[in-house]
Amino acid sequence: MAADRPWDDVLAEADGQTVDLWMYGGEEAGNAYVDDVLAPAAAELGVTLRRVPVADTGDALDRVLSERQAGVTDGEVDLVWVNGENYAAGRQAGAWLCDWALDLPNRRYTDPADPLLTDDFGVPVEGCESPWHKAQFTLVYDSARVPEPPTTLAGVLDWAQANPGRFTHPAPPDFTGSVFVRQVLTSVVGGPGEVPLEFSQEAYDEYAPALFERLATLSPALWRGGETYPQSQQELDRLFADGEVDMTMTYGPATLADLVADGTFPETTRVLTLEEGTFGNASFLALPSTSGDSAGAQVVADLALSPEQQAAKADPGTWGQFTVLDTGRLEDADRAAFEELPASPVVPPYAELSRNAQPELSADWVSPLDEGWRRSVLAP
Numbered sequence: 604m605a606a607d608r609p610w611d612d613v614l615a616e617a618d619g620q621t622v623d624l625w626m627y628g629g630e631e632a633g634n635a636y637v638d639d640v641l642a643p644a645a646a647e648l649g650v651t652l653r654r655v656p657v658a659d660t661g662d663a664l665d666r667v668l669s670e671r672q673a674g675v676t677d678g679e680v681d682l683v684w685v686n687g688e689n690y691a692a693g694r695q696a697g698a699w700l701c702d703w704a705l706d707l708p709n710r711r712y713t714d715p716a717d718p719l720l721t722d723d724f725g726v727p728v729e730g731c732e733s734p735w736h737k738a739q740f741t742l743v744y745d746s747a748r749v750p751e752p753p754t755t756l757a758g759v760l761d762w763a764q765a766n767p768g769r770f771t772h773p774a775p776p777d778f779t780g781s782v783f784v785r786q787v788l789t790s791v792v793g794g795p796g797e798v799p800l801e802f803s804q805e806a807y808d809e810y811a812p813a814l815f816e817r818l819a820t821l822s823p824a825l826w827r828g829g830e831t832y833p834q835s836q837q838e839l840d841r842l843f844a845d846g847e848v849d850m851t852m853t854y855g856p857a858t859l860a861d862l863v864a865d866g867t868f869p870e871t872t873r874v875l876t877l878e879e880g881t882f883g884n885a886s887f888l889a890l891p892s893t894s895g896d897s898a899g900a901q902v903v904a905d906l907a908l909s910p911e912q913q914a915a916k917a918d919p920g921t922w923g924q925f926t927v928l929d930t931g932r933l934e935d936a937d938r939a940a941f942e943e944l945p946a947s948p949v950v951p952p953y954a955e956l957s958r959n960a961q962p963e964l965s966a967d968w969v970s971p972l973d974e975g976w977r978r979s980v981l982a983p
Contacts (some may be wrong), residue, residue, distance in 0.1 A: 610708055613898050618649035620899030625663035626684035628656025632858055636922040640915050644906055650899045664689045667698045670893040677895030685889040687724025691966035700890040701731040709908040714929040719885040725800050725965025732887035733904040736924035739956050740782050740881040741856040747871040748849045754878050756790040764824045769849045771825045773839050774832035775973035784976050785964055788814045794879055795961045802967035815979035844868055857923035860947040872949055880959025885927055910937035917944055925953045
């Protein structure tokens, strides 16, 4: 959308369009939110929102790149709930439409200086994707089984070795498993700020050996002796729910309250707040350059950024995702909707959870560390 194009023109063009939102299909609460809350609101604006579940958002990127190569201008992907790695790869390949997201009317409710909204895994956003919600990498434990939890990540690893079989993590390249490996990297080399955010082979050669040595030492003490790993966060959550391990982990801790409320997780589930902090980031919606319904996609992205939708999505009973809005910029009634959200005995407020939040390493770190883990920790 050009900055000088009236929003009413975008709404008029979007009327009657169908927007295919490709998103990870394993997030049940997220699926329900899109189907039951966001889609009906989009319909009121004349846009049909159709959720397309995928096992990996890389599938959406692959489809967009195939369409670009074929010269398609009315592609099957109109909006993508994209992760930082796929956003970076798509930016390099010209997969995403740019110069639209900063002009959405509801963008005025965000803080333009918020670093989580200006960079995505080290890649400038620059109006090429619209923020959806914030996330914080979080370790989770059962306080009934771990009454005196460690307070640092180094302490967690030591605890795991002292309690064989009670801890594990998803195997990279699972998203949560990958971020756990990166988090351990920052810990073993001396803490946040020691590893350069930008990837270089020199930095990898300097810092990665200590990471893989620590994880290889830890592996025999993990669940099933480190002979096998959960393949996803969902598998790890099942182990935690069944009492096979005492900790799990997530980049979406706001959903924990609902998992406790519905009995999936024990009532004694608690968030493990680490002294040094953990990685924080934001989720975004990207608009493919091959979309034939880009006006409708912009309308949906703007709607998703509205105070009403952000508050609904932040409710633990709906999805429980942290807002990207700066609530100080909202009207009193909209701000009240956030203030009235139920407090959780499981999940601390975002301000507490994100204390000492660390910026994510750039996306270029992800694949080398995943492959290095496979060769150095899994293969032996």
